Amino acid sequence: MVRVRFAPSPTGNLHIGSLRTALFNWIFAKHNKGSYILRIEDTDSLRSKKEYEENILEGLEWLGLHMDEGPEINSKYGPYRQSERFNTHIYSEYVEKLINSGCAYYCFCTDEELELERDAAQKKNITYIYSRKCLNQSREEVKKKLESKKSYTVKFKVPQSGTLSFIDLIRSEIKFDLSLISDFVLLKSDKTPSYNFAVVVDDMLMNITHVIRGEDHISNTPKQICLYNAFKVKTPHFAHLPMILGPDRSKLSKRHGATSVNEYREKGYLKETLLNYLVLLGWSAPDNHEILSINEIIKLFSLDRISRSGAIFDITKLNWMNGQYIRKMDAATLADNIKPFIAKDFTDKISAYPAEKLERIIYSFHEKLVLLTDINNLLPVYIYSMEDYKIMISQFDFSSEEKDIICSFRNELSMVDMQDLSAAKLNNILKNIQTSKGGGKGRVLKPVRFACSAEKTGPDLIEFLLITGKETLLERLNYCIDNTLT
């Protein structure tokens, strides 16, 4: 049974990079019919905030990456917040085991002392290794210091020599020289577990089979493997994902602009787009198809098709893909998706519209939309008042020929029964005018569009005319003919 986890620390909103890590874990679990576990790594009490946790949870929910186990869904493996696990004393229990087996020891060194050691190593251009000053203290010494309430940490005793290697499922074998790995902190002086210690204890106790995480964790892996060894427990499989990069090829961060999933959601990116795009940053389908539903992705997914090099987050392609997904939607779906994005200024005006009309208006733009919020730049063409129209049309200059065409159109339109106003009818009228005037279609359709909408571009003209309706059109056309100069 495959068990994977996504373990964010709630020190910020859900980030594009962490989302992709979550996504790969989730897909891997689904592909293998395993469990996807969410664990909150909130041992850093200074930086962790409840609101961030909520943001992360909410974001993942929105994207449909539902957890099988986690803070909200408990099981025998819980609790799923490290702060809560801390209260059950599991970390101190496991630290004790390591101390008793001689794999860990108390360290009373002060920050200043350690700083000095580190500086010295830096000066000599060698890897910093803790001096192990505190390793060989007698029991009495330790006891005395503990009783005197001296501040301490517990450190892990890393085996001093040999090579440690592990098989990374994406990169194959990775080797480390143990003599270059320093003893590291297990328990901080505030008695909370360090990251490297907490992950191992939790992954071990939660029976995690595959650790899928960012490449930035490769250098933590040997330390963690040492811990598994000390506990005499089999290590999980490791897979280190390539980084997501900003345009300057450094790790994607805030200074590259929008990185929180929130921002993308608010701008009107669809969850399908985000999921599809993100999975393509590092993974590709066997047939190289790119537009894939989440179910197709789950079916086709495998770790060995993940690439090893970092990938730049390219907003242009993301935009293209969002447009693709929007164009695939039917009118009702598009309307449902887009309504929440319509600006307040417009919602009042359109609230009176029957649902079908609004749906039709929205759909008339479906080929122009890249982001759902784009609707607010397009919508005005349908909701100008007569006053708005007058101001806008005054900026147009029509030639006498154009005015002639506008007149013909007005005359023909006025003779059509309201009930008979159809796409075919309008097409017919426009075609007839075109035939009588000669020249291309544009010659007729452009002035008609200008006169009817006071805009140079917009949705499909026929659709626009039908939606706007004969009454409004005639009012506008009459005004246009009477008030614009030739």
Add this chain to the structure above:
RNA sequence: GGCCUCAUCGUCUAGGGGUUAGGACACAUGGUUUUCAUCCAUGUAACCGGGGUUCGAAUCCCCGUGAGGCUACCA
């Protein structure tokens, strides 16, 4: 600095001993369309460098170079 990872069009990638090095985004040109957009067609554009191994290397090995990550009592 040390350790680790990575290296195919501008970007995301396929290909992993013999390919006209393929696709997608972007860009350019043309076509359809009333315009913009969409859509369609075409085009420009890549194997980091040097050594090996081999009949043959983008592909395997080594060395450079470049980029990134880690180097905390953060995660």
